[in-house]
Amino acid sequence: MELINYVEIVVGVLLIVLAFLAINSKSLIKAVMFLSSMSMMSVIGFVLMKAPDVAVTEAVIGSGLVTSLFVFTLLSVRKVGNKA
Amino acid sequence: MIDIIVFGLVGLGLLLAIFRLLIGPNTQDRVVSLDTINVIVIGVIALLARAFNNSLYLDIAIVYAILAFLETVVFARYLEGRKHGNS
Numbered sequence: 001m002e003l004i005n006y007v008e009i010v011v012g013v014l015l016i017v018l019a020f021l022a023i024n025s026k027s028l029i030k031a032v033m034f035l036s037s038m039s040m041m042s043v044i045g046f047v048l049m050k051a052p053d054v055a056v057t058e059a060v061i062g063s064g065l066v067t068s069l070f071v072f073t074l075l076s077v078r079k080v081g082n083k084a
Numbered sequence: 085m086i087d088i089i090v091f092g093l094v095g096l097g098l099l100l101a102i103f104r105l106l107i108g109p110n111t112q113d114r115v116v117s118l119d120t121i122n123v124i125v126i127g128v129i130a131l132l133a134r135a136f137n138n139s140l141y142l143d144i145a146i147v148y149a150i151l152a153f154l155e156t157v158v159f160a161r162y163l164e165g166r167k168h169g170n171s
Contacts, residue, residue, distance in 0.1 A: 003087055004135070010095055014102065021106070029162065033114055036155065037105060040125045043148065047132050047141055055144045064151040071162045 008048050015041045032070045039063050087135060094131070098124050115159045122152035 015038060022034035039062030046055035101124060104117040126145050133141035 003091060007091055007095075014098075018102075029111060030114070033105065033118055033159075037102070037118060037121055040121060043144070044125060044128055044132075047129055047144060050136070052140050052144055055141075056147050059144060059148045059151055063148065064154055067155050068158045071158050075162055075165045 004048065008045075011041055011044050011048065015045065028074055029071075032067065032074065035070070036063060036067045039066070090131060094124060094128055098128075111163060115156070115163065118159065119152070119156050122148075122155070126152065 018034050018038040018041060022031050022038055025031045025034060039058065042062065043055050043059050046052075046058055098121065101117050101120045105114055105121070108114040108117060126149050129141060129145040129148065133139060133145070
């Protein structure tokens with residue numbers, strides 16, 4: 001096996017572990033952090049599969065857009081819940 | 085031979101950063117470990133661009149570096165808003 005195959009195995013195992021932690025964590029901000037780190041690992045996975053355009057799209061959407069949307073939604077929900 | 089050592093050390097750093105993300109006592113430790121994982125991922129993409137002999141992958145590293153900064157700022161905004169928004 002080449003070195004790249006071992007890197008692919010490590011990235012795949014980390015993807016599964018981080019996805020399991022993201023759906024099983026208690027607090028919501030912790031789940032958003034695990035989802036963000038899973039998105040990072042999937043960027044490395046797309047680079048390893050030699051798909052650079054998919055990796056750029058995943059980096060823009062997964063790391064920038066989805067994390068910002070979830071964090072600002074969590075902030076606004078908590079603020080409304082404290083006022084009521 | 086040098087690639088095995090470099091990828092092994094980078095993978096060890098990634099594993100320790102994920103361990104800190106898992107067991108971090110409070111949210112600030114987790115945000116700092118997320119920033120560390122971002123830097124490690126940018127380094128891995130640059131190392132893969134060297135291993136594939138293709139400079140197209142460096143564009144991914146540039147785009148990812150800009151968005152990693154935005155992500156850290158968004159998490160910092162969350163921590164600040166949680167502290168001030170209790171009234």
